[in-house]
Amino acid sequence: MITLLFGLRSMKITNLLRCYFFLFLVFFISLPLVSHSQFLNFRIAKAFTALQALKRAITSDPNGLTSNWVGPNVCNYTGVFCAAAPDDDPHHAALTVAGVDLNHRDLEGTLPDEIGLLSDLALLHLNSNRFHGALPLSLGSLHRLFELDLSNNRFDGGFPMVVLDLPSLRFLDLRFNRFCGDVPPCLFDRKLDALFLNNNHFTFSIPDNFGHSPASVIVLANNQISGCLPAGLGDMADTLRELVILNAGIRACVPPEIGRLRRLRVLDLSYNHLIGPLPATIAAMAELEQLDVAHNKLSGAIPSGICNLPRLKNFTYAYNFFTGEPPHCLRIRSHDDRKNCIPSRRDQRPPMECATFLSKPRFCHDGCIASQPPPHPWQ
Ligand SMILES: *[C@@H]1O[C@H](CO)[C@@H](O)[C@H](O)[C@H]1NC(C)=O
Numbered sequence: 600m601i602t603l604l605f606g607l608r609s610m611k612i613t614n615l616l617r618c619y620f621f622l623f624l625v626f627f628i629s630l631p632l633v634s635h636s637q638f639l640n641f642r643i644a645k646a647f648t649a650l651q652a653l654k655r656a657i658t659s660d661p662n663g664l665t666s667n668w669v670g671p672n673v674c675n676y677t678g679v680f681c682a683a684a685p686d687d688d689p690h691h692a693a694l695t696v697a698g699v700d701l702n703h704r705d706l707e708g709t710l711p712d713e714i715g716l717l718s719d720l721a722l723l724h725l726n727s728n729r730f731h732g733a734l735p736l737s738l739g740s741l742h743r744l745f746e747l748d749l750s751n752n753r754f755d756g757g758f759p760m761v762v763l764d765l766p767s768l769r770f771l772d773l774r775f776n777r778f779c780g781d782v783p784p785c786l787f788d789r790k791l792d793a794l795f796l797n798n799n800h801f802t803f804s805i806p807d808n809f810g811h812s813p814a815s816v817i818v819l820a821n822n823q824i825s826g827c828l829p830a831g832l833g834d835m836a837d838t839l840r841e842l843v844i845l846n847a848g849i850r851a852c853v854p855p856e857i858g859r860l861r862r863l864r865v866l867d868l869s870y871n872h873l874i875g876p877l878p879a880t881i882a883a884m885a886e887l888e889q890l891d892v893a894h895n896k897l898s899g900a901i902p903s904g905i906c907n908l909p910r911l912k913n914f915t916y917a918y919n920f921f922t923g924e925p926p927h928c929l930r931i932r933s934h935d936d937r938k939n940c941i942p943s944r945r946d947q948r949p950p951m952e953c954a955t956f957l958s959k960p961r962f963c964h965d966g967c968i969a970s971q972p973p974p975h976p977w978q
């Protein structure tokens with residue numbers, strides 16, 4: 600086993616070395632195109648190679664964004680931002696490319712391997728374009744990359760493992776792409792502050808280490824998620840402000856430990872197949888402003904304490920099988936209790952549908968659907 604792991608690891612390193620070698624080869628071959636002395640410094644010369652390769656990899660540029668990407672002064676290219684190199688002498692630090700922001704440009708193309716030459720890059724924003732294909736392995740050499748926004752493009756393939764190699768990454772936005780397959784559990788051990796995976800074709804189960812994530816915002820909506828809602832999600836109590844897992848096909852129960860998320864402002868679990876009760880522990884989320892559990896199969900009564908939450912201004916629980924609702928829930932500024940089984944309320948499900956659903960016992964255990972009642976029902 601150990602040799603196998605070691606073998607895998609050294610294979611990865613060999614690949615990486617090959618990748619670096621390739622980049623340097625490309626770099627030195629392309630340098631003669633513009634004479635070396637024209638560049639401000641070595642970092643800018645490398646950036647020139649990277650940006651020219653990116654320009655060549657862009658097959659459609661309807662607004663002519665890259666039309667001024669000519670000549671050695673890359674700091675003047677539209678969408679390219681330079682700053683003093685953070686690892687240089689602060690008094691006369693060399694200028695280097697710190698950001699590339701091509702948001703909303705409708706560019707079509709791929710990301711070339713040479714992007715790895717932008718080794719001081721802190722921000723890469725490619726939001727709302729038509730980039731496709733996979734991410735180049737060389738992206739893993741951007742050890743200062745802090746924000747990676749690839750949202751609303753056509754990237755595909757499996758989860759881009761290369762983002763796991765980025766030691767400075769804090770903001771990862773992959774939403775609205777065509778990524779598919781599993782999401783590696785170690786993603787949730789990374790020191791990310793924001794994680795957007797929504798609107799892709801990921802199929803995964805939320806791992807037990809989900810709660811290790813220090814992120815303040817996690818959006819997993821509109822993917823295909825199987826398995827349970829792990830009780831360990833309560834471990835994000837100090838940091839998580841927004842959790843959105845809507846329309847993800849989850850068949851699970853809401854674990855009572857969710858109530859530990861005392862800093863949460865937005866919780867959206869709507870359009871899933873959640874069963875069981877809505878935990879009364881949610882009443883401990885003192886900062887909750889928006890709670891949406893609509894379009895599930897939840898039952899029991901709405902816990903009174905939830906409707907007393909001081910900041911709650913939008914509580915939506917329509918299209919479930921709830922059977923009771925404290926009257927003060929109706930005083931929340933925006934509420935929706937339609938299509939439940941609440942006696943005396945208008946616009947509920949037909950009594951027969953309620954009776955049929957509620958006659959079948961359902962059990963929960965640790966955020967999972969259980970086949971039997973839990974061993975200690977009083978807990
Ligand atoms: C960058 O562009 C500005 C305005 O277009 C120009 O004044 C400046 O000289 C350019 N910088 C360099 C180094 O070419």
Ligand SMILES: *[C@@H]1O[C@H](CO)[C@@H](O)[C@H](O)[C@H]1NC(C)=O
Nearest residue numbers: 867889890891913914915933
């Ligand atoms: C309340 O939340 C629901 C769904 O989460 C949303 O559709 C609705 O617009 C919100 N209402 C207000 C007044 O914000």
